[in-house]
Amino acid sequence: MSDPNDEDPAAARARGGRNLLLAAALLGFVVIVFLVTIAKISGNVVHH
């Protein structure tokens, strides 16, 4: 594993960008699960 302190600035920027993409994907996953849950629950309420 490379030492982050030895990274050149370009590599550090690239790693930061990849981390942000991963964070956005994980956040998106949470939002999707939330929205699907709400949509399913409201659908069931309407049917009852």
Add this chain to the structure above:
Amino acid sequence: MTRRAVISAGLEASLPAPDIREVARWQDYLSLLKPRVMSLVVFTALTGMVCAGGALNPVLAGVAILCIAVGAGGSAALNMAYDGDIDALMRRTQRRAVPSGRVQPADALALGVALSLFSVGIMGVAINALAAGLLAATILFYAVVYTVWLKRRTPQNIVIGGLAGALPPAVGWAAATGHAPLNAWLLVAIIFVWTPPHFWALSLYTTGDYAKAGVPMMPVVRGAASTRRQILAYSLLLAPVGIAPAFTGLGGPIYLVVSAIGGLILTALAVRLVFSRAGDAAPLLPAGRKEGLYDVRAAARPARDLFAFSLLYLFGLFAALLIERAPMIAHLVQGR
């Protein structure tokens, strides 16, 4: 030594070692998902979903479309992970993230598997089992049947493998209603029959690249003349298949006009292609002049024209179906 090993050995000998200082940016991972192909998949799946006319919650409809897009991206990443060796041999693909060394094949594979599992899992949990099953079949067909089995073995690779690209309207239809009737499969049939003339027209003016990479595309194996005849045969089949939805209750008058005119132009371009010399060995360029990546020799223009029009034709057919249902879409969006 296997064919793949021979290609890999040739690649190692012919290419400079990748620059190890080059690091992967987030855009490289995004490019593994083939965003342009993804947009076409989303467009056809959305059309299938709208044509189905089900009363799917708009949020769930959005999630279904997202699952289809992510599934297409996942299968594209799996394709890129496996095809890194031959992508490095073709000018059109050698700057992709895997062959250029910016992304390791194992990382592309991991991304592809993760996205595929995510998309099928969410589709199954949030939408329905049929849509999830069809999406899984689409991904497996593209990543395994086309990429691993067919692409390097047979000139029928894109004919059979074309089913993967054709399935999204059925996935969209199944997501909206929970079933996939004959009209859904008619949309699948249109894309399936459209695929050979579209890709063979492209391969007629990129034959050299495919030959160099050892990919048995039709012009490489059977020659240009045979490919031009087969393009005409598929175009003659595509024109009536393209009009068929106007007579099954799927398409209305706009669709009938678009598909009839589009089918006529497509057939005319295919006839012109048959009588051309597109794909035949081109004379050598003058000394000192290099051919650009997307340069098209004059003789190959009929192939380029058919390739370009086929894209417009498919877009026109599906756009006509969407336009005819625009009032229903507006009603659905406002009504929920």
